[in-house]
Amino acid sequence: MEKETKAYLYVLTCADGSLYTGYTTDLKKRLATHQKGKGAKYTKSRLPVELLYFETFSDKSSALKAESQFKKKTRKQKLAYIAEKSTPLDLDSFL
Template sequence: MAFHAYILRCNDGSFYAGHTEDLEGRIAQHDQGLIGGYTAIRRPVTLVWTENFGTRDEALTAERRIKGWSRAKKQALIDGDWERLKLLARNRQG
């Protein structure tokens, strides 16, 4: 069974990171407002990034890591801009 970490772009332009074992179903739940909280009042949502993991723990670790990132770093991940992602990671450490 595959697990997924994902990023949604909300209607207000903000990002939401999560993880699930049923990506299609979870996105539908977010989009229908069935999951209370952050995305419920920021619909509709659009899936902008996802990655598959072998275990739930790995997907959850990725979600937690991404949630701590700046908006710019999340956007670099979404864009697949690895050089910018590395630069942003270095700037945060320094």
């Protein structure tokens, strides 16, 4: 049986106000990569980016499914989802 690894769905706010959604197994490392302009072509031209939201999953497959579903939402739906799910300690306790 495979050892399950934590995975994260994350949402960034880009300098132009747009949102970027992704998944990773190492959130701190992925954020640092984005900030260096190496995380994704989309965010490279929209620096700096800021972590707006993240969710933790028990495995990569669950995180990828959540990412796919999240990306299908409109911006308004994404922001409503984040507002509903977020707590003030989410980001502060992780970073």
